[in-house]
Amino acid sequence: MxxxxxxxxxxxxxxxxxxxxxxxxxxxxxxxxxxxxxxxxxxxxxxxxxxxxxxxxxxxxxxxxxxxxxxxxxxxxxxxxxxxxxxxxxxxxxxxxxxxxxxxxxxxxxxxxxxxxxxxxxxxxxxxxxxxxxxxxxxxxxxxxxxxxxxxxERKNAGSLLTRSLADIVKKDDFVLDSEYLITLLVVVPKTSYPEWQKVYETLAEMVVPRSSNLLFEDHDSGLFSVTLFRKAMDDFKHKARENKFTVREFQYNEEEMKADKEEMTRLSxxxxxxxxxxxxxxxxxxxxxxxxxxxxxxxxxxxxxxxxxxxxxxxxxxxxxxxxxxxxxxxxxxxxxxxxxxxxxxx
Incomplete structure (x- = not known):
């Protein structure tokens, strides 16, 4: 100076x-x-x-x-x-x-x-x-x-799968929508636990739809899996998933809200x-x-x-x-x- x-x-x-x-x-x-x-x-x-x-x-x-x-x-x-x-x-x-x-x-x-x-x-x-x-x-x-x-x-769309927004990751076809009995959950699974997930997810609760799990997205540490089950088994599934160190993300697919968020980000940018x-x-x-x-x-x-x-x-x-x-x-x-x-x- x-x-x-x-x-x-x-x-x-x-x-x-x-x-x-x-x-x-x-x-x-x-x-x-x-x-x-x-x-x-x-x-x-x-x-x-x-x-x-x-x-x-x-x-x-x-x-x-x-x-x-x-x-x-x-x-x-x-x-x-x-x-x-x-x-x-x-x-x-x-x-x-x-x-x-x-x-x-x-x-x-x-x-x-x-x-x-x-x-x-x-x-x-x-x-x-x-x-x-x-x-x-x-x-x-x-x-x-x-x-x-x-x-x-932007922070919502960054970070790990445990915290980031899932709106730009998932699509409508990944979910069973408008069903009175069935619901699709999103589960974060550590990469090291992929084999364990595939082995046990159908038995974490009664009435899990067989072969319904799909890998939707993965980052360096984890993967995001979908799984479909009956609504009345949802609480039991979440409890058993937590015991196995699988994290169920709270997420409700709403196309209008997701579109509004994207439009808001575009507008702000x-x-x-x-x-x-x-x-x-x-x-x-x-x-x-x-x-x-x-x-x-x-x-x-x-x-x-x-x-x-x-x-x-x-x-x-x-x-x-x-x-x-x-x-x-x-x-x-x-x-x-x-x-x-x-x-x-x-x-x-």
């Missing part, structure tokens, strides 16, 4: 002198960071009382916007599921990767007019990101419900595919919007803290830059040494 520090340096006579001093502190004699100029326009300063209050508000807003950015990114990863390797290519800001956006940052005058007060700009960001957060909750809830319902149906594309596009667009808003809040915070710091230190910050830090301790020591007079304001 690439980590940046956004640094405000006390101004020298010219911006270039300020930059050169910062470069000297962080790249000579050892390269401690890669530095980039970070341009902030002339924003309305306002009174110190307003700035002090705004400083706390911006800290809270910074944390909130960061949280929304992370939630959108995480949900993008959740939605892409098996294509998580594509997450990074969808997490862009203004169509470029995040590092490029940060290192080439330009204030968005259209979204955040600098003629507005700092408080108004922060309120614009707050309203924008709150709307993204609310929309994310709504869209995520709808998609998660759809996905959850589909997964529940189709709806999920329909929602997937628009949802990914929405996440991509709104991640970009939230991330851009977040960096503007970072810029506002540095601006406000710099003005407050300048007031306390009797200096004027003239230059802004991003620091890609490699060795945090050494960068901190170097900057504190270079800007000793205001180190308290720089790092606390």
């Amino acid at each position: 690439t980590e940046f520090w956004l640094i405000s340096a006390p101004g020298e006579k010219t911006c270039q002198q300020t930059w050169d001093k910062m470069m000297a502190a962080t790249t000579r004699p050892n390269v401690l960071s890669t530095n980039h100029k970070f341009s902030i326009p002339d924003l309305k300063v306002g009174t110190l009382d307003v700035l002090v209050g705004l400083s706390d508000e911006l800290a809270k807003l910074d944390s909130f916007v960061e949280g929304v950015v992370k939630k959108v990114a995480q949900y993008m990863a959740d939605v892409l599921e098996d294509s998580r390797d594509k997450v990074q290519e969808n997490l862009l800001a203004n169509g470029v990767d995040l590092v490029t956006y940060i290192t080439r940052f330009q204030w968005d005058m259209a979204k955040y007019p600098i003629k507005q007060s700092l408080k108004n700009i922060s309120e614009i960001v707050s309203k924008q990101v709150t709307q993204i957060d609310n929309d994310l909750k709504s869209r995520a809830s709808a998609y998660n419900n759809l996905k959850g319902n589909l997964q529940n149906l 189709t709806d999920k595919k329909k929602q997937f594309g628009p949802l990914v596009r929405w996440l991509k667009v709104n991640f970009s919007e939230a991330f851009i808003a977040w960096i503007h809040i970072k810029a506002l915070r540095v601006f406000v803290e710099s003005v407050l710091s300048a007031n306390r230190c009797a200096t004027v910050p003239r230059y802004w830059l991003s620091l890609l830090r490699y060795y945090p301790l050494f960068i901190r020591l170097s900057l504190e040494t270079q800007y000793l007079i205001c180190k308290r304001d720089l790092f606390e």
Whole structure:
């Protein structure tokens, strides 16, 4: 993960002198960071009382916007599921990767007019990101419900023969239907017990129809057998089957219900595919919007803290830059040494 520090340096006579001093502190004699100029326009300063209050508000807003950015990114990863390797290519800001956006940052005058007060700009960001957060909750809830319902149906058709749905395994011809006296049961038999089943199933109860058992389906461990018997012998058969470690599955063949389940799965699968594309596009667009808003809040915070710091230190910050830090301790020591007079304001 690439980590940046956004640094405000006390101004020298010219911006270039300020930059050169910062470069000297962080790249000579050892390269401690890669530095980039970070341009902030002339924003309305306002009174110190307003700035002090705004400083706390911006800290809270910074944390909130960061949280929304992370939630959108995480949900993008959740939605892409098996294509998580594509997450990074969808997490862009203004169509470029995040590092490029940060290192080439330009204030968005259209979204955040600098003629507005700092408080108004922060309120614009707050309203924008709150709307993204609310929309994310709504869209995520709808998609998660759809996905959850589909997964529940898929789980019914997966797993072992002891638990999975049998609707897609059996067919009408496997059963004796609409008989007053006869019933067809479905029995799960371990593969190792196939010979035993064939040997004893006709004797597990009275009135089992001879040679009525057929293997309908098998997985790695077991097979699903049908067997036909008289209804009044059903309870006794189930009891004896259990004693022999054969499992009778409770199942009633209902063609309409089975058809409805298949149609429901098809509908849910189709709806999920329909929602997937628009949802990914929405996440991509709104991640970009939230991330851009977040960096503007970072810029506002540095601006406000710099003005407050300048007031306390009797200096004027003239230059802004991003620091890609490699060795945090050494960068901190170097900057504190270079800007000793205001180190308290720089790092606390």
